[in-house]
Amino acid sequence: MKSRTRENQKFSVNEKTSKKFSVSKKLQRNFLGSRKFTKFSRKSQTEIIGLAIVVVLLIIGMTFVIRFMLAKEPVDYKKQFTQAEIASNMLNTFLKSTSKDCNGLTMTELLQDCGHSKSILCENNQGSCDYAEETAREVFSNTLDIWNLDYEFKAFQQEESPIFTLGSPCPASKKSKTFPIPTGSGTLFVKLDVCG
């Protein structure tokens, strides 16, 4: 009985150890599995970080490309200045100019007469309108035509029916200047458009 018990005890001890063994094996398996899992998850995390870095680099690169592709056009300051200055100064200077052979009258005075009574007759038997037009043609052919600048110059009281027009209308952008000249029968406008 004793021995039996002992055997039994032994048996029970063996059973215990085998149980213990099986538990430790399970634990070990679990432990190894989790280690494997940790190893895998660490590797995939590293790969994801690598992928994220590549994506970030690509985004930065694309931002730069887009930024420089959409970069502003170079500003042509000189062209802007020249056109604005020319449109204004040409008209101002032309209107102030004294005629060569028309009783020492200025272009403004000739255009005033042209818009009102047309009573002035110049030394070359030209009327005030024709004289002003011819002078404008001479001045513009020696300036804007030589500088290869397209323009439209006109004098009018009503824009639909101008007294005279030089040059051709600007197809696109232009710098424009208009000078009003008061006459006995309303205001006469002198307008210069410099194209470009």
Place this chain on the structure above:
Amino acid sequence: MMETIMVLFIFFILVVMGFVFYAKILKGNLEQQKEESIQLNAIEVAQRASSLPELQCSEDNIVSDNCIDLLKLEAASEIMQQNDVYYYDRLLFSKITVNEIYPDNNEWILYIRPLDEFSNKITTNIPISLFNPIENKNSFGIMTVELFLK
């Protein structure tokens, strides 16, 4: 190991390509800025030349814009050419001429200090009124400013 080397290699190629692209863009921007600065310089010189007090028309101490007194012009063309070192600070390496277009044709050289070897020349034309105070007449003139650049 080989895989890591390849990845690093590609990564560095991408970085180098990025730097090359960036340097190219930067160079283009610098050239653009230089061109803009040259243009602004040309405008500055043209404006200084057209508003020189030595030439401006005035009546009772009131200055009229966009006008050159012919008597002052004749005197200044001699004086300014003799004292070109003094005017260099304002007008740099340039040539400034005034041409009468209408009713007569005349030319005055106001300032001349060109560069022997220049890479670029910027010409600015400014229409300007030429006032003769003796006859009280205005002529149509053009002031031409040629700026020489190294």
